[in-house]
Structures are given as structure tokens and as C-alpha cells.
Amino acid sequence: MNVPFIAEVSSNHAQDLQRSFDFIDRSAEVGCAVVKFQLFKVESLFSPEALKSKPDLLKRKAWELPLDFLPRLADRCKSRGVAFSCTPFYLEAVAELAPYVDFYKVASYELMWDDLLAACAATGKGVVLSTGMATMEEIVHATDVLKKNGCAAPTLLHCTSAYPTPYQEANLAAIETLRQATGCAVGWSDHTVQPGVIHRAVHRYGASMVEFHIDLDGQGDEYAAGHCWLPDQIGAVIRDLSIGFGAEGDGVKAPVASELPDRLWRADPSDGLRPLLEMRARLQAA
Numbered sequence: 001m002n003v004p005f006i007a008e009v010s011s012n013h014a015q016d017l018q019r020s021f022d023f024i025d026r027s028a029e030v031g032c033a034v035v036k037f038q039l040f041k042v043e044s045l046f047s048p049e050a051l052k053s054k055p056d057l058l059k060r061k062a063w064e065l066p067l068d069f070l071p072r073l074a075d076r077c078k079s080r081g082v083a084f085s086c087t088p089f090y091l092e093a094v095a096e097l098a099p100y101v102d103f104y105k106v107a108s109y110e111l112m113w114d115d116l117l118a119a120c121a122a123t124g125k126g127v128v129l130s131t132g133m134a135t136m137e138e139i140v141h142a143t144d145v146l147k148k149n150g151c152a153a154p155t156l157l158h159c160t161s162a163y164p165t166p167y168q169e170a171n172l173a174a175i176e177t178l179r180q181a182t183g184c185a186v187g188w189s190d191h192t193v194q195p196g197v198i199h200r201a202v203h204r205y206g207a208s209m210v211e212f213h214i215d216l217d218g219q220g221d222e223y224a225a226g227h228c229w230l231p232d233q234i235g236a237v238i239r240d241l242s243i244g245f246g247a248e249g250d251g252v253k254a255p256v257a258s259e260l261p262d263r264l265w266r267a268d269p270s271d272g273l274r275p276l277l278e279m280r281a282r283l284q285a286a
Contacts (some may be wrong), residue, residue, distance in 0.1 A: 002245065003187075003202050004033035005238055006085065006105075006128075006211040009061035011038065012220025018070060021076050022216055028080040030235030031242075035082055036105055036211070037065050039097060039219065040089035063221060067096060074100040087130070094119040101125065105211075108132035108161045114145050121151035128209075129154055130189050134162030136181055143182045157180060157211055159189035164227040167192045175205040187211065191227040195237045202241055203255065 007027035013020045020037070020121055022041045026109045027035045042061050043051070070086075076083035083102040097104065110116050111134050120127045125236065126160055127146055131139050139156065147225035158175045159165075178186045187209035188201035201207040215228040222228055249256075254261060264279040275283075 001282050003207065003241060004209045005031065005234070006034040006036050006209060007032045007214040007234075008036050008211055009038075010213055010220075010222055010228075011060070012039065012213075012215045012222055013065065014221065015062065015064070015066060017069055017072065019216070020073060022227075023214065024073065024076045024080055024082065025218060026231040029083045030271060031238040032233050032234075033082060034085050034102070035073075035077055036085040036087065037069075038087045038089065038107075039067075039070075040087075046079040070097065088116065088120065089160045091119055094123065098123050098125070103128060104189060106130065108134065108159065110124045112138060114142075117142055117145045118149040121146045121149035124150055127151045127154045128157060128187075128211075130157045130159050130161075130211075130227075131178065132159040132189070139178065140181060143184060144163060153184070155185045155187060155208060157187045157189040157209070158207075159211075160191060163191055163222075163225050165191040167194045167197050170197050170201075172201050172205050173195070175201065175207055179206075185209075190229075193227060193229055193233075195233075195240070198237050199241065201242070203244060247267050 007023065009020070009023045013023065024035045040060060041064060046057055071135040074084045084100060085103050085105050086097050086101050087105045087107050088097055089107070094104070104120040104123070105128045106120060107116060108130040109278065111129065117127070126140070129142060129146070143154060143156070156178050158172070158178055160169050160171065162169065172188070175186050175188065178184070188198065188207040189211040190198055191213070198210055202210065212234055213222065213228040214234065215223040215230060218230065220228065265275040267274050268276045270277065
């Protein structure tokens with residue numbers, strides 16, 4: 001079993017197409033299954049009151065993903081054998097993304113926006129929904145909206161919407177709570193940048209996928225906040241998880257191939273000395 005990892009580029013692309021390609025290439029190299037971007041327009045993301053109160057938000061226009069990147073990003077993902085996903089942050093973005101994405105990802109901040117959920121679901125593509133900050137009532141409602149509008153099997157991501165998240169507030173046990181309450185597959189969206197948290201989410205709570213924020217080199221706009229992984233860091237986690245899954249075996253308690261040469265060197269029950277009498281006889285005859 002392998003758990004798919006989603007590399008969330010977020011706003012670390014700096015509107016640079018080659019840098020965006022580099023994100024896709026490095027994510028594929030370290031074992032990710034999906035690379036995800038975000039499609040937003042600042043004026044459609046924040047209300048006029050918010051922009052007036054916090055004019056620095058307008059600086060995020062430099063973080064917007066150019067629309068003409070979409071077909072090229074999708075093609076690059078396909079050429080590298082990874083899926084392409086993107087988060088729509090305005091209604092028209094759903095249709096703009098439809099020709100290119102393998103599935104939609106809806107962010108925690110938009111969980112209560114029924115119209116966006118319905119629009120994503122109506123495309124017939126898969127939908128992954130983050131659940132940070134939400135109550136169970138809000139999550140169940142959002143899941144129902146997705147199912148009623150054409151997404152029969154959404155995937156939920158448990159997360160804590162703090163950037164970064166203190167590992168003590170990850171509340172990984174909520175993964176099973178969400179699974180039981182909704183019947184959906186549930187994964188983990190990481191903001192802790194702690195390998196132990198991801199290991200626990202997967203091996204203890206059965207997270208069906210893992211999303212994480214990635215930066216290439218520590219130079220991305222969001223890296224300084226402390227919630228982004230570097231490629232080699234997350235690559236080590238992905239490799240370790242694969243080793244863990246490879247170690248499960250079939251559950252039958254019996255000698256395995258690597259043990260067989262030592263079986264005859266066990267203590268003989270007749271005198272407690274090593275090796276077994278059969279092996280001693282072979283040694284004596286040699």
C-alpha cells in the first residue's frame with residue numbers, strides 16, 4: 001500500500017513558469033503523486049472591507065497564478081507521471097480549471113461556500129476538501145452538498161489551519177472521527193513540518209492521502225512562515241513510509257527466507273548448546 005502525497009505549491013511559484021516546472025519535477029523525483037497549485041484573484045478572494053482595512057493584502061496579486069500557465073502545468077505533470085490539481089477560489093475558476101485538473105481541492109476557508117462546492121462536484125471530477133477550523137456540523141453539511149451535486153465519494157483532509165501548526169494541536173485522532181461521521185476517505189493536510197506527525201497520521205490513523213506545502217529552496221514567499229517542506233525533507237518521509245508498508249508482511253508467523261540459514265544454529269534441546277545435533281554432525285563430517 002502506498003499513500004499518495006500532494007505537493008501544494010501554493011504561492012511559492014513567484015509567477016515564474018520555469019520555477020513552476022521545477023516544482024513539478026522535484027515533487028515527482030521525491031515520490032509525490034500529485035502537484036497542486038491555487039487559482040485566485042485577490043479582488044475575488046477578499047471583500048472590499050478587508051482590502052480597505054488591510055491594504056497589504058493587495059501585494060498578494062504577485063502570488064496569483066497566471067491562467068495561461070494551466071495547460072502547460074497540466075502537460076508537465078502528465079509528462080512526469082503525476083496528477084495535476086488546483087484549488088479554485090472564485091466560481092469562474094471551476095470552469096477555467098475543468099479542462100486541466102485531475103481533481104479539485106477545496107480549501108478550508110471555502111468549506112462553507114455551498115455554491116463553490118456544488119460547482120466543483122457538478123463537473124464529475126473528484127473533490128478533496130480540507131476541514132481546518134470547521135465543526136462536525138459544517139463538515140457533514142459540506143460533504144452532503146458535494147454528494148448531492150455529483151461527487152459521490154469526496155475525500156476529506158483533516159488539518160489544523162495554523163501556519164505552522166504546533167504538533168500538539170494536530171489532533172490526529174479526528175481523522176477517525178471524520179471517517180466515522182461521514183463515511184468518506186480521510187487524509188491529513190500537514191502544516192506541522194514534523195515527520196513524526198505524518199508517520200502517525202498514516203500508520204496509526206490510516207490517512208488515505210497526505211497533503212503538504214512545498215518550497216524548492218527556502219526562497220518562496222511562504223517559506224518564512226514555517227509551514228513548508230523542502231523536497232529532500234519530504235522525500236525522506238515518503239521513503240520511510242514506503243519502507244514501513246513494505247515491512248508489514250502477510251501476518252503468518254513462520255521462518256522467512258533471511259532466517260533460514262540460522263535455523264540449524266539454534267540451541268539443541270538435548271543439551272542447550274549450539275548448533276543443533278544435525279548441524280554438528282555435518283560439521284564433524286566436513
